[in-house]
Amino acid sequence: DVVNRHHRLPDRLLQILIELQEPSGWLPPATLTALADALGVSRAHVEGVAGFYSFLHTEPVGRYRLLFSDNIIEHQLGSRELMAALCSKLWVEPHKPSEDGLVSVSTTSCIGMGDQGPAMLANGRPVLRLSHQRINQIAELVRQQVPVSEWPEAFFHVDNNIHRRDAMLQLDLAPGAALQAALALGRAEWMRQMQLSNLRGRGGAGFTTAVKWMACADAPGADKVVVCNADEGEPGTFKDRVLLTTLADAVFEGMTLAAWAVGARQGLLYLRGEYRYLRPTLEAVLARRRSAGLLGRQILGKAGFDFDIEIHLGAGAYVCGEETALLESLEGKRGTPRIRPPFPVTRGYLGRPTVVNNVETLAKTCLIALEGGAAFAATGTAQSTGTKLLSISGDCARPGIYEYPFGVAIERVLEDCGASDTQAVQVGGAAGIMLASYEFHRRIAFEDVPTAGAFMVFDSSRDLFEVARNFVAFFAHESCGFCTPCRVGTSLLLKAMNKLADGHGAKTDLADIEWIDRLLKNASHCGLGSAAPNPVMDTLLKFRPAYERRLRSLDFAPAFNLDDALAAARRASGRDDAAAHFSADHAPR
Ligand code: SF4
Structure with missing residues (x-):
């Protein structure tokens, strides 16, 4: 049934696996074999996909x-x-x-x-x-x-914990109003307004949205696609969750505005597996929009404007937030980032020209349609127009969502969320930047401190070495394993941090960390690998004592006790004399 509902399409493999797992919580070997036969793909391919995602299980994990x-x-x-x-x-x-x-x-x-x-x-x-x-x-x-x-x-x-609203969170969108405004402008003028707005992607990279849309519109091929990236997996971020809860209409309307601009007929929203509880509500909004003529054929009566949206689920893989990995995942495969070029705007979902935008970016396009590009650009800074949603957590009285015009200073944000005695702020999640108190005058903006939205507050009681170690463990866990520098480098980095934490660290380990940083930065295939050392390098630079007080020696120190490691050999040989020990210091007296 499940396979037929997905028309036996191999690119539905991930969605099928998610559904098949539902009743028992795992995917027995016979299920994988039957599925491979039904889809006409190899058993190894099915198992490879099932093994990639942390929410899919090929062994029982309990009811x-x-x-x-x-x-x-x-x-x-x-x-x-x-x-x-x-x-x-x-x-x-x-x-x-x-x-x-x-x-x-x-x-x-x-x-x-x-x-x-x-x-x-x-x-x-x-x-x-x-x-x-x-x-x-x-x-x-x-x-x-x-x-x-x-x-x-x-x-x-x-x-929802919304504590500060600006243009986006004050939007009371009558479904279809932004779309009506853009259609009234005509496609060329709508694109011009997008250019005027200078809207930049809110997922972190900050690429200009209008440039992306124009490249897709100009790409050869009639079957274009709009993808909404709702896979916010950066630790500490949750603003897309709130947007999807409170402004789902604006997100879907933004996708439709993008479709109108580039000439797409198909839309896909990739919802992270952790947010699957939102799916029924989102499906209800989609159904309502279809009945209102805001999705489907001839949207708002416009001949030739056909577009619909489907929701696909992720299954617990941070790397799928990277747009090409997300496309692979949408195609039912392992979420391995692609080599670029070609870029998704020319060869994206199933090889078709595809626009991939973040939830917040798409919702913001409604403001541009309603108010015009110039009005949107009047807020913020020269290179960062409009507002930004921050997900604030950690040592503050009022964690939650705060929306500010770009350019807001870190110290202002800290004051608003009720933080005191703040030692550091991690902006942008694990891949972001850690700011020390002498940097709190800096501003949230692409030209100063860019962020996808995470803002984690640490007061003076917190051990920033442990913060960095947690982020390193996160990267080691989430590395997709495709390229050796990242697969091995993130593990080496975690080992080095664990060695320091266990009290076996030496200055040479700090030098090793710097070497791994260069390896990851220069040789990783995608942004996950190159960003993995950021939290360590930032804390080493700004909070070095947190590392140095853990050093046992200034010279090399092994990560384990060499004499203890010889204990098994001593037991086996029945010897315990001085020569059976690592050094005289360890020998029995
Ligand atoms: Fe995968 Fe890491 Fe390589 Fe990116 S850098 S492709 S996450 S192994």
């Missing part, structure tokens, strides 16, 4: 799969202790299913709930504001085998 969000902010709120408490109450080891196949307790990368953590996913549904009391309740519900769908609704309540 209850509880995944704690592994974000540093949530660690600081006690998520590790809560996870240990839950494991002990359920008598399970972390990261291993229980012997009776009932439950597994593990971790996953940030689930986009940093403003209301600690949080977990329970069979894919976010459970928020975890406390010891809530953990006790969850343990009891699992023991009683109460289905997750019958757990108290309060567990799943997601707050």
Whole structure:
């Protein structure tokens, strides 16, 4: 049934796997074989895709799969202790299913709930504001085998936590109003307004949206595609979650505005697996828009303007936020970033010219359609027009969503969110920049501190070495493994950080870290690898004492105790004399 519903198309493989896994929580070998036969692809291909995504399982993982969000902010709120408490109450080891196949307790990368953590996913549904009391309740519900769908609704309540609104979050869009305005302008004038606005992509890279759209419009080929990247996986960011919750119409209308500009007929919204709870609401908005003539054939009565949108789910792979990896994933494959050129605007989804824009970027185009490009550009700075949504979490009184005109100073943001005694701010997530207090005069803007939206606050009680170590672990976990420098480099970096954390570090390890930084920056295939050392290099530069106080020696120090490593050989040989020890210092006296 599932396969037929997807018309037996191999490019639906990921969506099919997600659906097939639904009833039992895993994909048995026979299912993979049958699926390969049904789609006419190799068994190895199906298994390769199933093995790539962390939310797909080719071995049983328990009827209850509880995944704690592994974000540093949530660690600081006690998520590790809560996870240990839950494991002990359920008598399970972390990261291993229980012997009776009932439950597994593990971790996953940030689930986009940093403003209301600690949080977990329970069979894919976010459970928020975890406390010891809530953990006790969850343990009891699992023991009683109460289905997750019958757990108290309060567990799943997601707050929007909007604390500061500007143009975007004040928008009260009558569905179709922005589209009507753009259609009235005509396609060429609508594109001119987009140029005037100088809107830049809000996903982090900051590429000019109108340039992207024009390149796609000019690309040969009639079957163009608009893709909305709703895979916000950067630790600490959650503004797209709020936009999809509160302004879904603006996001879909933005996709339709893009389709009108480039001449696309097909739209795809790639929703990160962690946000799949939003899907029913988003599908309802799409259905309403279809009934209102805002999607489908002859949109708003315009002959030849046919466009519709479909939602595809991700399945827990950070790298799919990179636009070419996202396209691979949309095509049902492993999310491996492509070699560029060709760029997606000429060869994107299934080889067709494709515009890929972030959720916030697309929603912002509604403002441009309604107010005009010049009015949009009047806010912000010369190179960063309009406003920016920030996802604020960490050591502040009011975590949540704040919208500011570009150019706002870090110190102003800290004041507004009720932060005090701030030691550092990580802007832009794990791949971003860590700012020390002497940099708080700097401004959020592409020409100064660019960000996709994450803004994590650390007060003076926090150990910034541990913050950097968490980010390094994140990159090592999320490396897609395609290229050796990143696959090996991120692991080496994590090993070096763990060695320092274990108290075996030496100055040579700091030199090694700098060497790995150069390797990752120069030889990685995509931005994940080249950004992986950023948090370490930033903290080493600005908070070096956090590293140096961990050094055991100024010279080489091994990552483990060499004498202990010889213990097994001593036992086997029955020797314990001085020559059987690493050095005289270790020998028995
Ligand atoms: Fe994959 Fe890392 Fe290479 Fe990017 S840099 S392609 S994430 S292995």
